[in-house]
Amino acid sequence: MxxxxxxxxxxxxxxxxxxxxxxxxxxxxxxxxxxxxxxxxxxxxxxxxxxxxxxxxxxxxxxxxxxxxxxxxxxxxxxxxxxDAECATPATQDRFVTDGRSIANLAAAIREATSPAEVSDRLEEVTAAHDGILASLDQLLHSLAAVYDGLGGPADRRIAAHMRYLAEQRLGPITAHLLHTRAELADRTTAPARPGTSLPGSAPAAPAATASGRTR
Structure with missing residues (x-):
């Protein structure tokens, strides 16, 4: 340690x-x-x-x-x-890298980026569907809403509705805006694809039709 x-x-x-x-x-x-x-x-x-x-x-x-x-x-x-005597200890324990710290590191990387393309690439984890940062936050808010739905207290349904409102009316527009931002930054550059990726080739020409309607 x-x-x-x-x-x-x-x-x-x-x-x-x-x-x-x-x-x-x-x-x-x-x-x-x-x-x-x-x-x-x-x-x-x-x-x-x-x-x-x-x-x-x-x-x-x-x-x-x-x-x-x-x-x-x-x-x-x-x-x-x-x-006090009950809480004191001479020991130390290193903190683990938290999810919040990972996002802070991502913010630092965006600040240090040297091109729009690099910023766009950094945003991929933020805007990724299903399990990106914003998508996961959306899941968290809906999960909290489900918890309050099941509590059954007088104010719990209102709190559940507010959680869904935050997900859909507040977080949703942020997600849409950052998706647009990432695409807009990417469109400013013509940099080649990153290593390990390849762009799809042009689609093959459709087969020509003969007089009988058959293709060849």
Whole structure:
């Protein structure tokens, strides 16, 4: 296991069980620290300031271990963590490459692209049908709608309808616009096909018809 990254200039992160609520709460840090916490069973709260509480989906007997995992990941990323005895650990644990990080890397690659053709190629994973980024987000929204359909609460059908609205009326136009953008950028170049691909040849001429109507 690798050691911690270089210390960060962000404010220290505190992780401790709150005496009043008995919840394990994390405070401080920057956006990256918040992302680490949110991928380690902490829920974001924004009430004047951003803080995190451990999700109630974590069983009581597992809460200390989960808190220590969050502390280890924060320390591996270079954060100074102030934790109580229950949550503290000297360990570090490297973060895995998340789906969000993969998309951030894609955004960086688009910024660094040197031609419209390269940008168009980078957009293929975003706009691909069935399992591209936007198509997968559409599936996620419809899956959430199905979950709310099955909950049966007074407001659940309205929430389900709103999820479908987001997929169809908000995400749909974004997808259509980026599909057009990718094609428009591609049409600006006459670059050859990428290695391993070949363009289809022209279609063969149709057979000529004879006087009898037969072809030859």
């Amino acid at each position: 690798n050691g911690p990254a270089a210390p960060r200039k962000a404010a220290p992160v505190t992780v401790a069980r709150d005496a009043d609520t008995a919840l394990i709460i994390a405070r401080g840090g920057d956006g990256l620290a918040h992302g680490i916490l949110e991928r380690t069973f902490f829920l974001r709260e924004v009430h004047g300031m951003t803080w995190h509480r451990m999700s109630p989906t974590v069983a009581p007997e597992d809460q200390a271990a989960v808190a220590q995992l969050a502390v280890a990941r924060l320390q591996a990323a270079g954060y100074r963590v102030e934790a």
